[in-house]
Amino acid sequence: MINSTQVLYFTLSAYFDTGLLKYLYFTITISLYMFIVGANVLLIVVICTNRSLHEPMYLFLCSLFVNELYGSTGLIPFLLVQIISDIHTVSAPFCFVQVYCVHTYGGIEYINLAVMSYDRYLAICHPLQYHSHMTYNKIATLIAFTWLYPLLLGLTMAYLRSSLQLCGVIINKVYCDSHSIVKLACYDTKSIYIYSLFLIFCGVVVPLTVIFFTYFKILKVCFNGSKQTRQKFVSTCSPHIASILHLTLLNVVELTQNRSETNNAPTMLRLVFSLYFLTCPPIFNPLMYGLNLSKIRVTCNILISNRRNNSEQLSM
Template sequence: MMMMMINSTLVSYFTFGAYVDTGMFKYLWFMIIMCFYVVILCTNVLLIVVICMNRSLHEPMYLFLCSLFVNELYGSSGLFPFLLVQILSDIHTVSAPLCFLQIFCLYTYANVQFYNLAVMSYDRYLAICYPLQYSTRMAFNKVTMLIAVTWLIPLLNIVVTISLSASLQLCGNIIDRLFCDNYSVVKLGCSDTTVNNIYGLMHTFIVLFGLAIIIFYSYMRILRVCFSGSKQTRQKAISTCTPHLASLLNFSFGCFFEIIQGRFDMNGAPIMLRIFLSLYFLTCQPLFSPLMYGLNLTKIRIICKSLVFDSIL
């Protein structure tokens, strides 16, 4: 055991065990992943530029959307360049500092996403349930504060999480995943991981459960107004809330798949299913959100159409 402890201090890189030799097909996978990344970059950057450059979109809902799209770029950039390098590489390894940097990026992305979706549900709750007081309740200063909280609190939480994981003594360096994730590193620990587990459970219960309550309460109140209000009120609620609900459900299912794969033995499942579940919330959500909001929100759709036609002409 003492020898294992000594060797654990020498872990300077991690090896990924989920990659399989695909031969010449790796170039096909490279092109597919590259296309995904290019589409994500183009769609999210387009919507960020549209919101920032048009003063008619400088409203709370669109500012929160802009924060969401920035986070999509941030999260996908924490995965795709790394994934592209690993696909072409014959040796699937990564240095320990880069591995923890990737954990920081991906976990921050997931947490900011949940905070953003919770803030957006609160914004829709005020807009639909208190339309006459909305401009005063959601003033610019409050919007700025909510966006700051959406980013700063997750950053602080992830710094603590990474610090706890980086302080562990590790007895191995093989991660059975396509990318670095915190739980896989913690499972390699040969020192006591009680603090890591307790902090992870506290964070999940207090933060994520609290955000789920905010989202659930907001939509219960919105549904109540929809059923008791006029047809025009229902149409407004459906048009503005449908993209957000679809995005929320898509991301929640993606995170659920990721948690299931991380916590349970999936070696009996087909390799392609494991890869799909592992990458779902990091690839589909950054594609899904801009398409949903760009197609369903009238103001954004009209401006995007005019930009596309102007560029063609």
């Protein structure tokens, strides 16, 4: 029995020897990461530099894109190192940092989506009072809450995991997460699971409840409203609904995988799913919002065409 503070490293057993194919996996993963960084940074720059996009919906979107960069940068570079390496170990301090990153990323994502649904609720259900309700001070408060609340909850979770008495150092995944650390504990962890359920309730169930309530109100107004109201719902809310459904489906599958016996699952399947879990949300959201919201799409096209014209003029 050892305290987690005495553990020097953990071994990630989900990796396997792929021979020369590891360079192919590395190339695919780094290409995905470069696309994630490029797409999210582009949309952040577009929103920040264009004053016509300094509206609540786009500012909340900017916060969402910053979170995609935070989550992907906290996880994917480590994955790249592990893919190319022959020794799949991670230092204990970095492992707990990764646990913190995984959970705070998910918490920020859900709360950000809940705040965006509240914004759409005000815009569609109370359009005349929208600007008096959604002031810049309120926007700043909501964005600050979106980040500070999960970050503080994550500190508590990371501290509890780091104080566990461990009877092993082998993690059957390609990255560190909370459930994998708890499974290594030497004693009954029922109290830890209860507190984890409380954190899941605060970070996932409460935001989802806000989302369901606001969309119930929105749909009620849309069905009884005009054609213009329904068009506004489809144009601004469909990417948001797609993001919520996609993120929830991913987390349900991840939770099911954690709670079931995964040692008999094919190693390739675990690796592919982990790669999908780490890279798909940061790719999905910028594509979904960038392609569906006309204001962002038009501004991106103008920005890209202006840069192209400038480069052509410099080359002449």
